[in-house]
Amino acid sequence: MQRKNTPAVDRTIAPQQGSTRDGQPLSYNRAPAGDLAPWIARLYVTKVSAPADYTLSCGLFSDTAFIRIQLAGDWVAMPPAGEVRATRGAFYFGPNTRRMPISVTGSFVSLGLALRPGAGTALGGPRVQDYVDRVVPSAAVVSPSEVYLALFDPEGSPEDWLQSLEAHWRRKIHLRGGTPPDPVSSAFEEIALRDPSTSVSEAADAIGVDRRKLERVVSRDFGMAPKQVLRRARALDMASHLRGVADSAEGEEMALRYYDESHLIHEFTDLFGMSPRQFVTTPQPILTLALESRQARRLEALKRIEPGQSRPWE
Known part of the structure; x- marks a missing residue:
């Protein structure tokens, strides 16, 4: 179940932040400032x-x-509720249970931030379970597009933009009281990043809560049951390996989380809408960008690399 072939690359596009050794596109992505890390x-x-x-x-x-802010490109997202179109604007993307089709025409610029599980609950924001597999204008849950778009100097660098976004969220968190997410959610998030083959009962024991409490807190803060969260994390790690944006030293471990080849094919096809082989042979630039950012975050959260350190696939 190892990745045997170099994943396909879309040569028509040119990522401005460079590429991996395999030619996969890269974004400029980083951890938040330390004071924002509990929520972002x-x-x-x-x-x-x-x-x-x-x-x-x-x-x-x-x-x-x-929170995704689209500055250029004609975007179309296809969540289950129906297509969402945008050229410029800010949107709240809920967590996904499966791969969501998305397309963009022309050159594109996108920036944003990922919210940690439980951040919305702690800050009195949207109930994440109400937005699973949904895309809505940012005004529906946080600040309207006009506020976000005004943050960014068109001549600014990517780092300038991220610092402006951090400053906006620093003010927002302060105004909402600055309560951190539930420690149960934070601990379960780490388990999902470290070893998603852990059973729900084992996770509850490791966190020190009973299974029913874990299921209640995770359903509230992740928007789905713990078993689904772990299944998704396992698939996202495997997808990162197949696209060449994971630590290759973990490849065998990621593959062994599945019972056998048929188990991998069944679960992967169910969640991604294509077999692992199709996933490798079909260019996946937007999804690969998201997977690379998640894997960088994962390795940093697990203290396997330091923030800013070169990543294994670069």
């Missing part, structure tokens, strides 16, 4: 050049809620 998981800026009439069809599969 990751920040990113993506700039990609493409022909004006070229439509890139791909997908997104995220394990956290995101």
Whole structure:
């Protein structure tokens, strides 16, 4: 179940933040400032050049809620409730249970932040379970698009933009009391990143709570049951390995989380809508960008690399 072939690359587009050794696109992504880390998981800026009439069809599969600000490109997201179109604007993307189709025409610029599980609950924000597999304008749950778009100097660097976004959220968190997420959610988040083959009962024991409490807190703060969260984390790690944006030293361990090849194929196809082989042979630039950012966050959270340190796939 190891990755045997170099994953396909879309040569029509040109990522401005560079590529991996395999030619997969990279974004500028980093951990939040330390004072924001309890609520914010990751920040990113993506700039990609493409022909004006070229439509890139791909997908997104995220394990956290995101605020995504689209500055350029004609975007179409296809959540189950129906398509969402945008050129410029800010949107709240709920966590995904499965790969969500998404496409963009022309060159595109996107930036945003991932919210940690329980951040919305702690800050009196949206109930994440109400937004699973949904995309809504940011005004529905946080600040309206106009507020976000005004934060960014068009001549600013990606780091300038992220610092402006952090400053906005620093003010927002202060105004909402600055209560951190439930420690149970934070502990379960770490387990999902470290070893998603852990059973729900084992996770409850490790955290020191009974299973019913774990299920209640996780359902509230992740938007789905603990078993689903772990299944998704296992698939996202495997997808990262298949796309070449995971630590290759973990490849065998990630594969062994599945009973056998048929188990991998069944679960992967169910969640991603294609077999592992198709996933490797089909370019997945937007999804790969998201997977790379998640893996960088994962390795930093598990203290396997330091923030800012070169990543194994670079």
